[in-house]
Amino acid sequence: MSKNQRVVVTGIGVILPNAFSVDKFWSHLVNGESQIDYLKRFPTEDFPIKASAEINNFNFKDFLPGLDPKLSKNYNTETLALMSAMELARKDAGLEKNTVEPSKVGFIDSSSRSALSWWEHAWKKYHEEKDASPFDRYAVLTSMSSNPTNLTAINNNIQGFVTTVSAACVGGHHAVSLCYQAIRKGRAEIMYAGGHEFPLVKPLMMMYSDPQSRVMSIEKDNPKKAMKPYDKNRDGFILGEGAIVLCMESYEHAVKRGARIYSEILGTLSYNEADHAMRMDLTGKKAANGLNQLLKISKKNINEIDYICGHGTATRNNDYAETKAMEVFYDTIPKRKWAPVGSIKPIFGHTFGAAGIINIAATSLMIKNQIICPTINLENVDPDCDHDHVAEGSRKTEIDFAISLAFAIGSQSSFVSLGKVD
Numbered sequence: 001m002s003k004n005q006r007v008v009v010t011g012i013g014v015i016l017p018n019a020f021s022v023d024k025f026w027s028h029l030v031n032g033e034s035q036i037d038y039l040k041r042f043p044t045e046d047f048p049i050k051a052s053a054e055i056n057n058f059n060f061k062d063f064l065p066g067l068d069p070k071l072s073k074n075y076n077t078e079t080l081a082l083m084s085a086m087e088l089a090r091k092d093a094g095l096e097k098n099t100v101e102p103s104k105v106g107f108i109d110s111s112s113r114s115a116l117s118w119w120e121h122a123w124k125k126y127h128e129e130k131d132a133s134p135f136d137r138y139a140v141l142t143s144m145s146s147n148p149t150n151l152t153a154i155n156n157n158i159q160g161f162v163t164t165v166s167a168a169c170v171g172g173h174h175a176v177s178l179c180y181q182a183i184r185k186g187r188a189e190i191m192y193a194g195g196h197e198f199p200l201v202k203p204l205m206m207m208y209s210d211p212q213s214r215v216m217s218i219e220k221d222n223p224k225k226a227m228k229p230y231d232k233n234r235d236g237f238i239l240g241e242g243a244i245v246l247c248m249e250s251y252e253h254a255v256k257r258g259a260r261i262y263s264e265i266l267g268t269l270s271y272n273e274a275d276h277a278m279r280m281d282l283t284g285k286k287a288a289n290g291l292n293q294l295l296k297i298s299k300k301n302i303n304e305i306d307y308i309c310g311h312g313t314a315t316r317n318n319d320y321a322e323t324k325a326m327e328v329f330y331d332t333i334p335k336r337k338w339a340p341v342g343s344i345k346p347i348f349g350h351t352f353g354a355a356g357i358i359n360i361a362a363t364s365l366m367i368k369n370q371i372i373c374p375t376i377n378l379e380n381v382d383p384d385c386d387h388d389h390v391a392e393g394s395r396k397t398e399i400d401f402a403i404s405l406a407f408a409i410g411s412q413s414s415f416v417s418l419g420k421v422d
Contacts, residue, residue: 011093011247172356240349291413312343
């Protein structure tokens, strides 16, 4: 075995709004079909936020028919969604349970606020109905942030490194990075990188819609147009929910078993800007420095970048900071020669801990299909963000090398580079 193994993505499993398969996930992305609609999870008459990307027709039995009802009755929705996404990713990769030595398989999952919906439900039931039944001995399975990961690992007999990371919007990238290092150093043959988030609870949404610092869109007439990244009329982001899992493995292992390969992970870089607690460095210098470091890690140069999947939250600070980073990064290179920077968040909303995984899955599919997905709803480009965002619709082109960006509260930044495998 060589010192450093190549790492590839061979499976994608999604449980997202109106997307319970790779094909449907890709169809929504490439056709620019937003899954954001009116918020139905709770009444909004007295609430400023009117839209969300909700999962309303998920039945875990469609994906986990063999799951013992005695077990499933004690699992919450996010656990069952994550389990289902894992099942889909494994099958998409062409793997069966236990075909790989269980100790050489691991699972790293990301969620910023796992179990929040359960806590809201349980606490409301206790206070309003004086019903303490949610706090029985099985509550430990539904209330802990790590248990969706652990229960999914148990269901798949995964006996390697299993853990949950919580790092807000960069957590998905952190999960991929940990999986990448485990395979690269030969500690695992197969690693699953996952992300799940179910943030559509009123208390959480109140925080992001606070009038003094609102970052969520209050669009009420056309929910599908609510998120407008890089647009001068942007109004903030919309929250989405769901679960997603990537199957990652060594290139040699994938080739040996004849697996279909979506993309190769060429490098990862995560760091803390140690700057502002609530936003990115607005000079762009720190992100540009990180991108230059990533190029060195990936053994690529700036002219080889074909696409950048931006964080693209449709907030002023994010959009502006991303563009400033590009200006510093590309320096004297004319804008017409910059790689396009797009955002896929208007399709499934902002999913916090799952967002980075969704970006990487989408970018992998763009590389596999040689099509860049559009940044939808971009009609009036902000003069401060005036460069190529693929606003005209999907673009058939060569994509050999792409980068996924993620930024988070707490001054966190993370980048993942991906390449085409011939």
